[in-house]
Amino acid sequence: MNPYILSILVSNLALGAIITAASYHWFLAWIGLELNTLAIIPILAKRHHPRATEAATKYFIIQATASSIILFSSTINAWHTGTWDIMQLTTFPTPIMLTIALAMKLGLSPMHFWLPEVMQGTDMTTALIIATWQKLPPISLLYMTSNQLPTTLLLTLAILSTMTGGWSGLNQTQLRKIMAFSSIAHLGWMAAIATISQKLLIFTLTIYLLMTTSLFLILITLTAKTTKDLGMMWTTSPTLSTTALISLMTLGGLPPLTGFLPKWLILQELTTNHLIPLATSLALTSLLSLMFYMRLTYIMTLTTSPNTTINTMKWRFKPTKPINPIPVTIMMLLLIPITPLIYA
Numbered sequence: 001m002n003p004y005i006l007s008i009l010v011s012n013l014a015l016g017a018i019i020t021a022a023s024y025h026w027f028l029a030w031i032g033l034e035l036n037t038l039a040i041i042p043i044l045a046k047r048h049h050p051r052a053t054e055a056a057t058k059y060f061i062i063q064a065t066a067s068s069i070i071l072f073s074s075t076i077n078a079w080h081t082g083t084w085d086i087m088q089l090t091t092f093p094t095p096i097m098l099t100i101a102l103a104m105k106l107g108l109s110p111m112h113f114w115l116p117e118v119m120q121g122t123d124m125t126t127a128l129i130i131a132t133w134q135k136l137p138p139i140s141l142l143y144m145t146s147n148q149l150p151t152t153l154l155l156t157l158a159i160l161s162t163m164t165g166g167w168s169g170l171n172q173t174q175l176r177k178i179m180a181f182s183s184i185a186h187l188g189w190m191a192a193i194a195t196i197s198q199k200l201l202i203f204t205l206t207i208y209l210l211m212t213t214s215l216f217l218i219l220i221t222l223t224a225k226t227t228k229d230l231g232m233m234w235t236t237s238p239t240l241s242t243t244a245l246i247s248l249m250t251l252g253g254l255p256p257l258t259g260f261l262p263k264w265l266i267l268q269e270l271t272t273n274h275l276i277p278l279a280t281s282l283a284l285t286s287l288l289s290l291m292f293y294m295r296l297t298y299i300m301t302l303t304t305s306p307n308t309t310i311n312t313m314k315w316r317f318k319p320t321k322p323i324n325p326i327p328v329t330i331m332m333l334l335l336i337p338i339t340p341l342i343y344a
Contacts, residue, residue, distance in 0.1 A: 001046045012039035017133065021140035026074035026084045029141060030067060033105075036137055037063040040129065044122055055121025059130075062114045066104035070141075073097035086141070089148040098141075099149050099157075105138040106187050107180075108157045109164035116168075116180040124225070127176045128216040131183045132209050139205055142194055151195045159281050161188030166288025170295075173227045175219060178292060179212065182251060185289045192282060193266045196273055204262035207335070210328065211259055215247040217325030230300045243329050245297050252293035253286060258335045 016036030023029045037060065044056035077094040078084050089095050100111070107115035119127040142149070165185025172178045186208045193200050218240050219225075222233050233241040250259040263286060270279040 001042075006043075009039045009043055012036075013043075013129070013133065017137045017140075020137040024086050026071070026078065026086060029086060030071045030074070033063075033067050033070065033137055036134070037067065040134065043126055043129070044118070047123060049121075051121040055118040058114050058121075059118045062104060066101040069097055069101035069104070073101065086144050087148075089145055095145075095149050096153065098145060099153050102138045102142050103157055103191075106135060106142075107184055108187055108191060109160040109184060112161070112164060112184050115184065116177045119176045119180040120174055122176075124176065124216060124220045127179065128213065128220070131179055131212050131216070135183075135187070135205070135209075139190070139201075142191075143198055143201060146194045146198055146201070149195060154191050154195055155275075155278055158188045158192035159278065159285070161185060161191065162282055162285040163288070164188075166285050166291070169289065169292045172292070175225055175227065175229075178296070179216070182289065182293075183212070185286070189263065189266055189282065189286075192278065193269060197269050200262070200265055200269060204266065207258060207262050210335075211247065211251050214325055214329040215244065215251065217328060218244045218247060221325055227296065227299050230296060231302060233300055240325070241300060243326065245300060247329060248293045248297050252290040254290070256336060261336065261339055 012035055016032045016034070016039060018032070019035065020029050020032030023032060041056050041060055044059055045052050073094045074084065076097075077089055077091045080091040081088055089098065102108075104111040115130075119130055122130070162185050165181045165183075165188060169178050169181035169185070172181065186204075190201055190204050190208075193204065222229075222236050222240055222244075224230055224233060230244075233244065246257070250257040253259045253263045255264075263283075267279045267283060270276075270282070
């Protein structure tokens with residue numbers, strides 16, 4: 001793709017998210033969502049492959065449907081209340097419709113079927129954008145309207161998402177699909193805490209973005225796309241292979257790594273609010289996600305040094321402009337001592 005065109009698309013991608021996050025008028029928020037969606041479609045389809053075209057089409061249909069539901073619900077609310085303020089959701093069907101639309105945009109279960117297919121149909125860099133940056137506009141709307149959204153519906157979506165993300169990721173061999181189901185599971189945790197503690201929602205989102213970016217940058221650098229490629233990561237770079245192991249464990253939420261912090265704080269907050277069955281369900285379903293993270297680390301450690309001669313050469317070409325993921329990973333791993341500063 002032409003660098004000038006790519007820079008324009010990436011700028012519009014950022015601009016759409018900023019407009020949505022900074023707006024208090026429903027129409028401006030919708031414009032930001034549409035700008036963000038229209039900018040990502042050419043990036044998805046730039047590979048000129050049937051899978052990329054299919055992914056771009058699926059993404060466009062889902063996002064356009066969710067945006068139209070958001071515009072429809074805000075129009076109904078403005079019709080009854082006379083205001084387009086995002087904070088004023090008082091009409092009965094509006095909060096439910098908005099919750100369903102945001103769940104579609106984020107990929108929460110049971111509206112999650114598009115996310116693994118879209119991420120699998122694109123390259124790793126675009127999958128990173130979908131798993132991280134594209135979550136910001138819907139979550140900003142969720143953050144602003146969380147006090148008026150139906151708590152029962154959000155908690156139901158949270159349990160379904162953590163279960164779906166855990167169960168569906170167990171039998172996957174494609175790393176992009178595994179990261180998609182990991183995203184669904186983590187978004188379930190965010191949906192569970194959205195109506196209770198908005199500060200903890202932002203904290204969980206920040207940790208998730210750092211963890212996912214770190215692991216994706218490692219996979220991009222080592223050109224790993226399937227679990228079979230993980231077995232040859234050590235021969236390419238032992239340092240990055242070790243870093244990938246720690247990143248996977250962090251995503252799984254093992255103490256004393258950084259990924260344990262948001263889960264611990266969410267469980268503590270849910271228990272404080274007497275939602276003990278929900279906290280127990282989330283803790284048990286997170287074990288499913290931890291299972292496939294452990295399976296990936298097991299595959300990686302099977303071929304650590306000393307390795308056999310058949311694995312000393314990696315057949316994939318190395319990237320011409322490798323990205324150094326170490327700074328992001330170190331920043332992700334060293335957040336535990338400064339947790340009181342972040343979540344205060």
